[in-house]
Amino acid sequence: MENMERIFGISASALPAGLRRLILLACVIALGGMVGVAGATGSLHMRLLEFTLLILSMMAALRIHFKRPHALVPYALLMWVVSPELRRLLDWSFRSYTDTSLISLIPYCVSLTMLIPIIKNMKQLDRKVGILLKILGAALIYGFGVGFLKYGFSSVFDLLNYVVPFLVLAYVSVSRFGRDVRDQWLRSFGYLAVIVAAYGIYQYMVLPPWDHFWMTSSEMKSIGPAEPQKFRVFSLLNSPGPTGVFLALALAIMTVQKRWRAFGVVGLLLVAFALLLTLVRIGWIAYVLMILAYFLRSQLKSKLQLLMLGIVIVLAYQFLLPVLPGASQVASRIDTFGSLEEDHSFNERLHFSTHIFSAVLANPVGMGLGSSGLGAKLTQNSDTLTVFDNGYLNVFYTFGLPLGLGVVSVLIYLLIYLYKSSRTERMYSPISFAAITATLLLLMGSNVLSGFSGFILLLVISLVYLPRPGEEGI
Numbered sequence: 001m002e003n004m005e006r007i008f009g010i011s012a013s014a015l016p017a018g019l020r021r022l023i024l025l026a027c028v029i030a031l032g033g034m035v036g037v038a039g040a041t042g043s044l045h046m047r048l049l050e051f052t053l054l055i056l057s058m059m060a061a062l063r064i065h066f067k068r069p070h071a072l073v074p075y076a077l078l079m080w081v082v083s084p085e086l087r088r089l090l091d092w093s094f095r096s097y098t099d100t101s102l103i104s105l106i107p108y109c110v111s112l113t114m115l116i117p118i119i120k121n122m123k124q125l126d127r128k129v130g131i132l133l134k135i136l137g138a139a140l141i142y143g144f145g146v147g148f149l150k151y152g153f154s155s156v157f158d159l160l161n162y163v164v165p166f167l168v169l170a171y172v173s174v175s176r177f178g179r180d181v182r183d184q185w186l187r188s189f190g191y192l193a194v195i196v197a198a199y200g201i202y203q204y205m206v207l208p209p210w211d212h213f214w215m216t217s218s219e220m221k222s223i224g225p226a227e228p229q230k231f232r233v234f235s236l237l238n239s240p241g242p243t244g245v246f247l248a249l250a251l252a253i254m255t256v257q258k259r260w261r262a263f264g265v266v267g268l269l270l271v272a273f274a275l276l277l278t279l280v281r282i283g284w285i286a287y288v289l290m291i292l293a294y295f296l297r298s299q300l301k302s303k304l305q306l307l308m309l310g311i312v313i314v315l316a317y318q319f320l321l322p323v324l325p326g327a328s329q330v331a332s333r334i335d336t337f338g339s340l341e342e343d344h345s346f347n348e349r350l351h352f353s354t355h356i357f358s359a360v361l362a363n364p365v366g367m368g369l370g371s372s373g374l375g376a377k378l379t380q381n382s383d384t385l386t387v388f389d390n391g392y393l394n395v396f397y398t399f400g401l402p403l404g405l406g407v408v409s410v411l412i413y414l415l416i417y418l419y420k421s422s423r424t425e426r427m428y429s430p431i432s433f434a435a436i437t438a439t440l441l442l443l444m445g446s447n448v449l450s451g452f453s454g455f456i457l458l459l460v461i462s463l464v465y466l467p468r469p470g471e472e473g474i
Contacts, residue, residue, distance in 0.1 A: 046094045050102035053086070054109065061110040065117070070181045072113065073171075073459065074188035080107040080452045081192050081246075085199075085210075085236040092210035097217035111164045111455065114171040121174040126465055128417075129173045132410050136166055139403040140369070147368025147398075155370030158450075162369070165454030172462035179427060182463050183260065186253055186431075189456070190262035193250030197267075197274035200235030200243065204228070204277050233277040241446060244280025245453050247271055249438065249460065252290035256298070256431060282445040289441055290434040297422035297430040356393045366400030373447060391443030407449075411440060414461060421464055428463040435460035 057079060064071050087103040118125075125133075140162055147155035203211055207228045215226040223240060224231035232240040251271045254261045261267065275283060372388045388394045396404035414436045422429035439457050442448040448457060 046090065046096060047102065050090065054102050054106055057106045058109050058113075061113040065113050069117070069175075070177055070184065073185050076107065076111050076113075077188060077192055077456070079110045080455060081196060081236050083107050084238045088210045088214045091217070092213045095213075097214070107452070107455075108160050108164055111167060114167045118167065118170050118174055124174045124176075125170060126173045129169060129465060132413070133166060133170055135406045135410055136162075139399045139407050140166075142403055143366065143369040143399045145368070146366060146400075147370040150368060151370030155368060158369040158373060161374060161450040162454070165450060165458045168455055168458045169462045172459070173465045179466070182428065185459070185463075186257075186260040187262060189250055190254045190260055190267065193247055193254070193271050194262045194267040196235045196237070196243065197247060197271040200233040200274040200277060201270070203235060204231075204233050207231070232279045233274060235274065237452070240278040240280055242452055244275060244278035244283030245286065245442060245448060246456065247275040247278065248280075248283035248287040249290070249435070249456055251275060252287050252294070252434060252438075253431060253460070255291060256294045256434075282442060286438040286442055290438045293434040293437040294430045297419070297433050298426070353390045353393060356388075356390065356397060360393060360396045360401070364401040366396070366398055366404070369398060371398060373450065388447060389445065391445065391447040391449065394447040395443075395449070411436065411443075415440065418461070418464060425464065425466070428466070432461050432464040 061072065061075060061079075064075050083103050083106045086106075087101050090101075090103065091097050140159060144155055144159050147158065202208075205228060207226065211234075212226050215223060215231070220239065222232075223234065234240050234243050237243045237246065251268070254268050254271065263270075275287070372394055388397070392408065395407050398404070399407060415433075418429055418433040418436055422433050435457055439448060439461070442453070442457075446453075448454060
């Protein structure tokens with residue numbers, strides 16, 4: 001305990017006894033499990049290095065929480081963004097590609113640090129948020145119970161994939177951070193987006209050897225050939241899909257308010273160009289929808305600024321894009337909006353949705369956590385689907401019809417609540433309303449409620465839950 005006080009600057013007596021025991025138990029379980037994985041798989045040297053990076057990142061998260069708590073959210077965002085690229089660098093250095101890596105656990109473990117203030121300040125949780133979390137918690141408990149018996153450890157990872165984003169909603173609700181801190185969070189989002197965009201453009205132009213190694217080893221054919229200027233940009237993240245969603249959300253946030261913008265209009269254009277290079281159509285649609293939703297609920301001054309900025313972006317698209325690298329690919333992708341019935345990707349998604357809809361009706365109790373998505377990659381069970389091209393059907397496929405309806409009802413409630421609250425609260429309600437609108441759209445393409453996409457969407461949605469006057473801590 002003395003070492004903890006010296007490293008993190010806290011007194012053990014300052015924490016409730018129950019919380020101290022919970023932290024200690026979690027650390028023992030986590031360390032034991034990760035040491036087991038490190039010793040049982042792949043190169044021991046590589047696994048021990050991954051394990052060291054994981055521990056260091058968790059120690060940094062704890063120190064930030066206790067010494068500079070307002071910086072925990074930006075730090076968690078940073079870990080979500082850089083950990084995939086860090087994993088690729090390690091794989092390339094050791095010339096050893098693996099489907100699983102301890103590096104992948106870094107953003108989850110860092111985000112779980114939010115449990116400390118949530119448990120400590122549970123009584124301050126907004127009553128309505130508490131009800132929403134109980135509905136979501138019931139769905140997760142049921143899904144885990146059904147899935148664990150079938151899929152084992154993959155259901156645990158899938159549970160973590162859902163729990164971490166929902167923690168953000170509770171964390172922002174119980175924290176007493178004021179408007180200045182929330183603005184810092186959104187600005188940090190913008191700075192990270194510019195970094196992701198700049199690296200993505202560099203990646204597209206030269207294709208670094210570590211990214212080339214990952215493209216060829218993972219055999220992810222949807223990205224395109226592993227040659228410069230011939231593939232879909234994925235930047236620091238895992239694939240073009242999450243990159244496109246991340247850049248689209250960040251671009252919308254940077255567009256609607258100058259104080260949330262990084263590097264001014266130059267940063268805005270960099271993020272916009274990188275978003276185009278991902279060739280993620282639903283990301284472009286989500287961006288436009290967020291702007292329209294914000295425009296609908298914002299003040300007159302903001303509307304005029306949005307109109308002017310919209311004109312600048314349209315002009316840049318008309319006159320700058322044609323002379324930039326990758327313009328032909330972007331233009332051909334945009335042309336598919338006018339002929340979706342002839343687009344192979346669209347038809348594949350439509351066929352998949354029809355098939356899964358029949359499967360959901362045939363099994364209304366659900367398949368459970370671990371039956372689809374990233375968690376399904378950890379099992380060899382033939383009853384799983386690693387790629388799921390419809391988020392709504394994924395929810396029903398996982399949790400069954402009754403609890404799936406409960407999850408979707410939570411989202412619809414948030415849409416209505418944020419629409420109404422934006423009549424009185426004009427600072428964050430419009431952008432939160434824009435985020436829940438984007439969530440409902442993005443679910444048509446993939447399950448954005450889990451993982452990194454869920455983390456950032458629920459972070460923006462939760463900004464509307466401001467502390468009462470006189471309760472702001474920072």
